[in-house]
Amino acid sequence: xxxxxxxxxxxxxxxxxxRLSCAASGFTVSSNYMSWVRQAPGxxxxxxxxxxxxxxxxxxxxxxGRFTISRDNSKNTLYLQMNxxxxxxxxxxxxxxxxxxxxxxxxxxxxxxxxVTVSS
Amino acid sequence: SSELTQDPAVSVALGQTVRITCQGDSLRSYxxxxxxxxxxxxxxxxxxxxxxxxxxxxxxxxxxxxxxTASLTITGAQAEDEADYYCNSRDSSGNHYVVFGGGxxxxxx
Numbered sequence: 001x002x003x004x005x006x007x008x009x010x011x012x013x014x015x016x017x018x019r020l021s022c023a024a025s026g027f028t029v030s031s032n033y034m035s036w037v038r039q040a041p042g043x044x045x046x047x048x049x050x051x052x053x054x055x056x057x058x059x060x061x062x063x064x065g066r067f068t069i070s071r072d073n074s075k076n077t078l079y080l081q082m083n084x085x086x087x088x089x090x091x092x093x094x095x096x097x098x099x100x101x102x103x104x105x106x107x108x109x110x111x112x113x114x115x116v117t118v119s120s
Numbered sequence: 121s122s123e124l125t126q127d128p129a130v131s132v133a134l135g136q137t138v139r140i141t142c143q144g145d146s147l148r149s150y151x152x153x154x155x156x157x158x159x160x161x162x163x164x165x166x167x168x169x170x171x172x173x174x175x176x177x178x179x180x181x182x183x184x185x186x187x188x189t190a191s192l193t194i195t196g197a198q199a200e201d202e203a204d205y206y207c208n209s210r211d212s213s214g215n216h217y218v219v220f221g222g223g224x225x226x227x228x229x
Contacts, residue, residue, distance in 0.1 A: 035218070037220075044206060044220060044221070044222045044223040045155070045157075045163065045206050045208070045220040045223070046220065047208070047217070047218040047219065047220060050216065050218065056216075058215070058216040058217065060217065094162055094163070098218075099168070100210065101169065103150060103151055103169065103170075104150055104151040104152075104153055104168055104169045104209070104210075105150065105153065105208065105209060105210045105218055106153035106165055106168035106169070106208075107153070107155070107163070107165060107208070108165045108168070108174060110162040110163055110164070111162065112162055113162055
């Protein structure tokens with residue numbers, strides 16, 4: 001069964017750091033494009049970052065310079081290192097498989113999400 | 121970066137047809153994908169590409185596109201279709217960004 005399971009969320013003070021993990025099963029993270037998408041409470045979806053199978057990474061302007069996406073091929077796991085956290089980073093963070101054919105982009109497999117709360 | 125605009129809320133009578141729209145400049149270059157999200161759940165992909173449905177998505181869901189507007193049509197809406205719907209596409213600036221619409225709350229009456 002194809003599955004993504006996130007972990008690592010929690011309550012963190014402003015300025016702190018947190019690392020999210022996303023364990024994949026049923027497919028290989030390193031062979032796919034993988035992404036993080038977040039959703040603030042009561043708000044819409046916001047794309048955060050993507051890592052391509054070749055290793056290139058891209059970030060939304062709102063997190064550039066503070067967040068780092070990476071993967072561990074041996075563990076078939078995706079990560080999101082979040083530094084200098086702000087209150088506005090409070091959200092449910094989803095990892096997702098990203099299918100980009102050139103004429104469309106689609107997130108076709110999603111994890112259940114992990115909640116990150118930035119508050120003092 | 122590009123933006124995608126959706127109506128905040130739409131309603132439809134049970135069994136009727138409803139169209140949810142998504143507007144943005146990036147849709148002139150890329151097809152939209154559509155997601156259904158129910159409270160407390162992760163989004164589910166329902167339409168991608170020109171008009172493709174993932175396995176398990178009922179054929180009452182369809183997609184179309186014209187100019188800068190993409191549409192998700194539900195033909196014969198069911199009570200279980202009540203949810204938030206989001207569109208997304210690639211950003212057309214060539215910067216590898218991805219954009220989402222603000223979402224549409226669909227109410228089935």
